[in-house]
Ligand SMILES: Nc1ncnc2c1ncn2[C@@H]1O[C@H](COP(=O)(O)OP(=O)(O)O)[C@@H](O)[C@H]1O
């Protein structure tokens with residue numbers, strides 16, 4: 001926990017009082033939070049994140065966590081002498097990689113987050129897309145972003161067919177905090193590896209969430225000169241895609257964020273998860289952080 005003993009009592013009181021309108025406005029509302037693999041490598045930040053989630057729950061909001069784990073999967077693959085390959089931000093997933101993905105995401109990362117939230121005084125429950133029939137998927141047909149006649153075979157990467165949120169709703173109504181691994185299941189019960197940003201975005205839409213907050217390892221979306229873009233419209237996003245300013249993991253993040261904004265999620269933000277308590281600052285203060293994605 002960060003030391004705040006040197007902040008004047010008056011300033012502390014002011015900050016706390018500022019949160020009141022937000023607590024009132026967001027009472028009972030669902031907040032989908034994507035906790036990115038790159039933003040969760042520091043133990044102190046992890047503990048701060050868990051505290052923030054618990055605080056949101058205790059003041060009456062419904063936080064739903066979707067976690068990533070790209071760097072953690074990469075480490076596990078390296079230990080097996082394998083190296084990850086990505087096409088348009090999607091990990092090429094052969095059968096062996098799928099096993100590693102399931103084991104790292106559902107077995108390690110998810111359970112670490114559940115443990116931290118519980119330690120901070122919350123009641124977290126870990127789920128994969130298999131639990132309660134949450135995420136049905138099929139093999140993703142990934143079209144080349146320059147030549148639409150070309151298709152990439154990315155193996156067991158999933159395209160979401162449906163999300164049945166009933167298990168998430170039952171848990172959140174019952175004081176639990178769902179922590180979801182981005183793994184889907186297909187018609188023959190096969191597993192699919194799904195980008196966590198895509199799952200978070202779709203889930204936010206299906207749950208009619210008030211906010212979707214994507215925590216990552218950059219200050220937000222950056223322009224060609226590395227300057228933060230605080231606000232992005234659909235047209236501006238098209239331009240950034242076209243001129244190659246957006247690449248790698250930022251591609252599915254922005255596409256998903258834009259889909260969620262267009263589908264009616266009130267506020268969609270990409271923020272810097274390396275800033276302590278970034279999520280609380282975003283939700284409970286009037287300061288703007290990172291990049292806000294607009295629907296038009
Ligand atoms: N225009 C851009 N602005 C910011 N980051 C970008 C941009 N284009 C590509 N990126 C890359 O996207 C990364 C974030 O995506 P990703 O690695 O998938 O993070 P996470 O694990 O948080 O989902 C950044 O670290 C950066 O390397």
Ligand SMILES: CC(=O)N[C@@H](CCC(=O)OP(=O)(O)O)C(=O)O
Pocket residue numbers: 035036037038067068069070071073089090091101157158182193194195196197249
């Ligand atoms: C298909 C695909 O790329 N799946 C991702 C799932 C984890 C993820 O999305 O993690 P981050 O949010 O940390 O990037 C992967 O295998 O890395």
